[in-house]
Amino acid sequence: MAYTDIDKPSDYFETLLSTGDGGSQTFTGLDFQPDWVWSKRRQTHIHQLYDSVRGAGAGKAIATNNDAIEGGDGGTYGYLSSFTSDGFASTVGSSNNNYFNASGGTYVFWNWKAGTSVSGNTSGSGTAKAYTGSVNTDAGFSIIRHLGNDTAGHTIPHHLGAVPKMIIGHGISGDDATSWTVYHHALGNTNTISLNETAAVSDSSVWNDTTPTSSVISLGSSGNVNDNDDAFILYSFAEKQGYSKFGSYLANSDSSNFLYTGFKPAFLIVKQTDGGGGNMNWGMFDNKRPGFNSQNGFLYANTAGAEDTSNATSIDLLSNGFQLRANTVGSNPGKSYIYMAFAEQPLVTSTGVPTTAR
Numbered sequence: 001m002a003y004t005d006i007d008k009p010s011d012y013f014e015t016l017l018s019t020g021d022g023g024s025q026t027f028t029g030l031d032f033q034p035d036w037v038w039s040k041r042r043q044t045h046i047h048q049l050y051d052s053v054r055g056a057g058a059g060k061a062i063a064t065n066n067d068a069i070e071g072g073d074g075g076t077y078g079y080l081s082s083f084t085s086d087g088f089a090s091t092v093g094s095s096n097n098n099y100f101n102a103s104g105g106t107y108v109f110w111n112w113k114a115g116t117s118v119s120g121n122t123s124g125s126g127t128a129k130a131y132t133g134s135v136n137t138d139a140g141f142s143i144i145r146h147l148g149n150d151t152a153g154h155t156i157p158h159h160l161g162a163v164p165k166m167i168i169g170h171g172i173s174g175d176d177a178t179s180w181t182v183y184h185h186a187l188g189n190t191n192t193i194s195l196n197e198t199a200a201v202s203d204s205s206v207w208n209d210t211t212p213t214s215s216v217i218s219l220g221s222s223g224n225v226n227d228n229d230d231a232f233i234l235y236s237f238a239e240k241q242g243y244s245k246f247g248s249y250l251a252n253s254d255s256s257n258f259l260y261t262g263f264k265p266a267f268l269i270v271k272q273t274d275g276g277g278g279n280m281n282w283g284m285f286d287n288k289r290p291g292f293n294s295q296n297g298f299l300y301a302n303t304a305g306a307e308d309t310s311n312a313t314s315i316d317l318l319s320n321g322f323q324l325r326a327n328t329v330g331s332n333p334g335k336s337y338i339y340m341a342f343a344e345q346p347l348v349t350s351t352g353v354p355t356t357a358r
Helices: none
Strands: 013-019 025-027 036-041 047-051 079-084 087-091 106-112 116-121 130-136 141-147 154-157 166-171 181-184 191-194 216-219 231-237 244-250 257-260 263-272 283-286 315-317 321-324 336-346
Touching: 013 025, 013 263, 036 079, 047 079, 141 154, 244 257, 263 315, 263 321
Parallel strands: none
Antiparallel strands: 013 106, 025 087, 036 047, 036 106, 079 087, 116 130, 130 141, 141 231, 154 216, 166 181, 166 231, 181 191, 244 336, 257 321, 263 283, 263 336, 315 321
């Protein structure tokens, strides 16, 4: 029996924490060279996302809490200056270093590995356009930068060799800002939801009303992902047993909202998809920030707000899944949610060794 596809998840995903000292700094400790770094100061400040396909350096940041294109905020401030073999380096900019290393500031960095370069031309309807990317088929993760052609049926190779369960897309060039656009298999191919907003799921032709295949993503003519000659980034994820899960659930009215993933989660995002009720933010959790399990501080992908530690009974990250407690993000009774999760450790390794509870 195959228990997991990946025995050591930290080869492909890991969270780093740091406290700033006000200068340029090199962040180390990963078991891989990251290709996607998502950073957040735990005090009030915007998210900063960098990837190896677009490249490091000033002006390369994009932020999930706004709709700005690449470099739209903080282009000359502190920034990620290079990807290293076990982390990344940051440089103090001309104004301040709040983004990565302000003196006394505390930070969380979520890191993913892709690593194999790909390139070519898009296909399907309309004029073919160039794309470049980085992919890791073992971990089910790819980063693709493509040019739009404003034609429904424009297809983008993702190189995963499996059907993506979740896709996060955003515009990185052009005259107009574009919302972050999310495909999740639980919502279907006629719907989308925005990563930088609290809004519920909406009917949309962004994904051309077409489920991704094991080779391509089909786009509609929406300017969010396919405006002519503008550049876009697509982060795509295929599910890997014992390592990643992209699911959905209906919240209960008590603290019994347990979701089985088949692994001990290291990272989790949850989002309510229907309207009404309480917290509609994209709640972010991980296994490194102090207080995980019963006191995990909230960060929200769609806001620049500080980490919220006011709820003392928020979430448990367990050996085989996660439990969202009552009165917290992800547990609004009778409401539907989607989630994405990555593993700290599979429930059982490929050789039959079980993980332990916290």
